[in-house]
Amino acid sequence: MYLYQDYDRQLLAERVAQFRDQTERYLAGQLSDEEFLPLRLQNGLYIQRYAPMLRVAVPYGMLGSRQLRALGHIARTWDKGYAHVSTRQNVQFNWPALEDVPDILAFLATVDMHAIQTSGNCIRNVTTDEFAGVAGDELEDPRPWCEIIRQWATFNPEFAYLPRKFKIAVNAVPDQDLALVGVHDIGVQIVHRDGETGFQVLAGGGLGRTPMVGEVIGEFVAWPDLLAYLEAILRVYNKYGNRDNKYKARIKILVKALGVDAFRALTEKEFAHLQGGPMTLTAEEVSRMRGYFSRPPYAADATDQPAALTAALDADAALRRWYRTNVSAHGQPGYAAVTLTLKKTGRAPGDITDTELDAVADLADRYSFGEARTTHQQNMVLADVRQDQLPALWQELEALGFATPNFRLLTDIVACPGGDFCSLANAKSIPVAEALQRRFEDLDYLHDLGPLDLNISGCMNACGHHHIGHIGILGVDKKGREYYQITLGGRGDSHCVIGEKLGPSFEADEVVDVIARLVDLYVEQRHPGEGFIDTYERVGIEPFKERAYGSHH
Secondary structure (H helix, E strand, O other), X not given: OOOOOHHHHXXXXXXXXXXXXXXXXHHOOOOOHHHHHHHHHOOOEEEOOOOEEEEEOOHHHEEEHHHHHHHHHHHHXXXXXXXXXOOOOOEEXXXXXXXXHXXXXXXXXXXXXXXXXXXXXXXXXXXXXXXXXXXXOOOOOXXXXXXXXXXXXXXXXXXXXXXXXXXXXXXXXXXXXXXXHHHOOEEEEEEEEOOEEEEEEEEOOEOOOOOEXXXXXXXXXXXXXHHHHHHHHHHHHHHHOOOOOHHHOOHHHHHHHHOHHHHHHHHHHHHHHHXXXXXXXXXXXXXXXXXXXXXXXXXXXXXXXXXXXXXXXXXXXHHHHXXXXXXXXXXXXXXXXXXXXXXXXXXXXXXXXXXXXXXXXXXHHHHOOOEEEEOOOOOEEEEEEEHHHHHHHHHXXXXXXXXXXXXXXXXOOEEOOHHHOOOOOOOOOHHHHHHHHHHOOOHHHHHHHOOOOEEEEOOOOOOOOHHHOOEEEEEEEXXXXXXXXXXXXXXXXXXXXXXXXXXXXXXXXXXXHHHHHHHHHHHHHXXXXXXXXXXXXXXXXXXXXXXXXXXHO
């Protein structure tokens, strides 16, 4: 991972000092709420339903073990003993006291972390998929490109006050989209052409109030031009984006309003001024950045399917089930990537306690070269585990409750904090997730159902990514009462589809039964080996609608 230099640490120290002074002046009544608002947002601090919420940046999801322990220390010292992994790979604290936040930021800086640009109308945390650098089918490691973009975006004065928040993701696998580039403001897909690295660049994707899939703006952007091309898109957005109505301010609205051809023409015109200028990347700079993401010292004697693993799998059905769902292929022979599911029943999806953060740090040190990753599905990954150590790791994860074999199954639910914490939410998400996890706790049944993405958002801002769940649940308010709208057919993979609304919303106590009826219909209609999303796309929404509302007709 990128290692901070002296100038990086000096920048963080100065930023902490600035915010400490700003906070002290606010608490002393020298700054108004209105004056303090942009200052706190620039440091990742929201005011939520019960307390401030501090969002900590986790660039492309990478965390070292000392950083994991630091997050545990913050949770224990300044919060209520836990942290929350967000759907954009960041970590959030829901209960810090405002007066403690400067101390938290100062402590984060000691482990090369911060909360800069995790909120506000600026370029947010650059993300990629959690298997970056270890996936055998990726064209190349996307993390150096993420880091190049991160450094260009951080404190970029031209883009400090965009019309709205702005999100960029980078993907390196040709036929998968674990980075969700299709639903980002800018999606960067690494491509190879005639032996050269380049980028297919999409713009105008996003979820929220008006969900859209991004359009291809640049079919092949040569690697030296990456930053210049991104800057061209941002300049067009900054110039023409709507600043009068925040609900129409995202770049997706601009791309649609202008039309993709007109937006592309404006971008190319701006790019013509920038191409070949000082933002042009050099081979030396790219090589320097790649040096921060060199391969760890893999054991030369590690082999695929070692005898110790095979024997353990033969002897233990529970281990086999976990191995099938939570262990992913690795590009290095003899290694695997392991997903830790942070989806304990009765706990908010993505929550992790201070002691669990310490424990994951210990596991990262012993099993995965001291690194872990956060994921869009609100889980964690140990990306470099020797296959002969998988049985031992599984036992330790079992003891922690992180070995639930449900990765990408129905109970691996993605959900925002909802009305339990978020002041924007119209309805609660966490109780709905818990009720569904209890209803579908039979692991045999879950594995029989196969992959099924179920996402929940507490409001139209779609932090739970409900639009791209095979089944999406959206909390809505009706005259002060919580209702839930169901969408079907969303996909967050390379096909990238926005889900279709099923019909009128349901009351809270109806939701679990409705989901069960939809799942039952899938089981009745599926062909052998067919997943939920494939059955849905084959039969269409009408049978599901009839099953969901049948008793009401």
